[in-house]
Amino acid sequence: xxxxxxxxxxxxxxxxxxxxxxxxxxxxxxxxxxxxxxxxxxxxxxxxxxxxxxxxxxxxxxxxxxxxxxxxxxxxxxxxxxxxxxxxxxxxxxxxxxxxxxxxxxxxxxxxxxxxxxxxxxxxxxxxxxxxxxxxxxxxxxxxxxxxxxxxxxxxxxxxxxxxxxxxxxxxxxxxxxxxxxxxxxxxxxxxxxxxxxxxxxxxx
Numbered sequence: 723x724x725x726x727x728x729x730x731x732x733x734x735x736x737x738x739x740x741x742x743x744x745x746x747x748x749x750x751x752x753x754x755x756x757x758x759x760x761x762x763x764x765x766x767x768x769x770x771x772x773x774x775x776x777x778x779x780x781x782x783x784x785x786x787x788x789x790x791x792x793x794x795x796x797x798x799x800x801x802x803x804x805x806x807x808x809x810x811x812x813x814x815x816x817x818x819x820x821x822x823x824x825x826x827x828x829x830x831x832x833x834x835x836x837x838x839x840x841x842x843x844x845x846x847x848x849x850x851x852x853x854x855x856x857x858x859x860x861x862x863x864x865x866x867x868x869x870x871x872x873x874x875x876x877x878x879x880x881x882x883x884x885x886x887x888x889x890x891x892x893x894x895x896x897x898x899x900x901x902x903x904x905x906x907x908x909x910x911x912x913x914x915x916x917x918x919x920x921x922x923x924x925x926x927x
Contacts, residue, residue, distance in 0.1 A: 723747070725774040731765030731790070734758045734772075747778045754783060761787045767803075768794040789832055792848045795825045806853025812903050816855040816896035818889070819864070819873050822846060824882035839877050843868060858895045 725743050727734075734755050744751050754774060762770045771788040789795075797803065800815030826841035835841040843865060850861040857864060867873065884892075 723776045723778055725776065727772050727774070728769050729758060729762065729772050731768045731770045732759050732763035733766070734762070744776070747776060747781075749776055749781060749783060754785075757783075757785050761785050765790055765794075765798075768798050770794075789829055792825060792829050792845055793852060795828060796845070796848055796852060796854060799825060800852075800854055805851065808853075811907060812853060813855050813896070813899065814853045816858055816892045816899075817849065818884040818892060819857055819876050820881050820884045822849070822856055822864075823877060823880060827880060827882065838880065839868065839874075842873075842877055855896065855899075858892060 723743070725740070727740070736751060736755060740751060740754070744754060758772055758774070762772065765787075768790045770790045773786040773788070774783055775786065776783045793805070796817070797805065799817055799821045802814050804814075806812045806814045822842055822845050823838070826838060826845040829845065830838060830841040833841050833844055835844065846856065846861045846865050846868070849856055854861070859867075864873075868877075
């Protein structure tokens with residue numbers, strides 16, 4: 723018997739879906755949860771696909787952990803819980819090319835890509851939907867630079883580390899940009915609040 727689940731890395735809890743399947747088979751649910759949490763602890767804060775293969779006769783089980791979705795890995799790298807719902811107005815993080823390569827390498831076996839460069843481009847596409855910058859540029863701009871060979875050296879070497887100086891530079895840029903974006907949104911809200919009042923005044927004339 724195979725049970726496929728999407729669990730919170732290192733924090734799986736008892737639930738009806740698992741109880742209904744394992745309970746009647748006499749499989750110790752708490753033991754299964756403990757094993758799943760031990761196997762997914764490195765993915766804390768991310769939802770992870772897990773497959774539990776159970777031998778009903780022997781009461782033995784095997785845990786298989788699959789790589790989390792690209793979006794989950796990117797959010798972990800950016801230190802965010804969710805992406806932006808207004809990508810064109812608000813960015814939620816600024817990743818280095820090394821972080822992109824790191825995620826691409828982790829997902830490459832599941833992406834059926836012929837090379838790491840292709841996996842990097844797929845990963846960049848997910849950054850676009852989440853509202854993440856890369857090297858202080860939009861994913862589209864980074865994608866064009868990759869096509870031009872700008873990051874061939876980093877990709878070919880499989881660079882996954884981000885120097886402290888680079889990390890500070892990216893964080894400082896994002897902090898400044900975020901303040902600018904916040905101010906723009908506040909201004910838009912004020913304008914929208916004023917419009918109804920102006921409409922009422924016009925109606926009275």
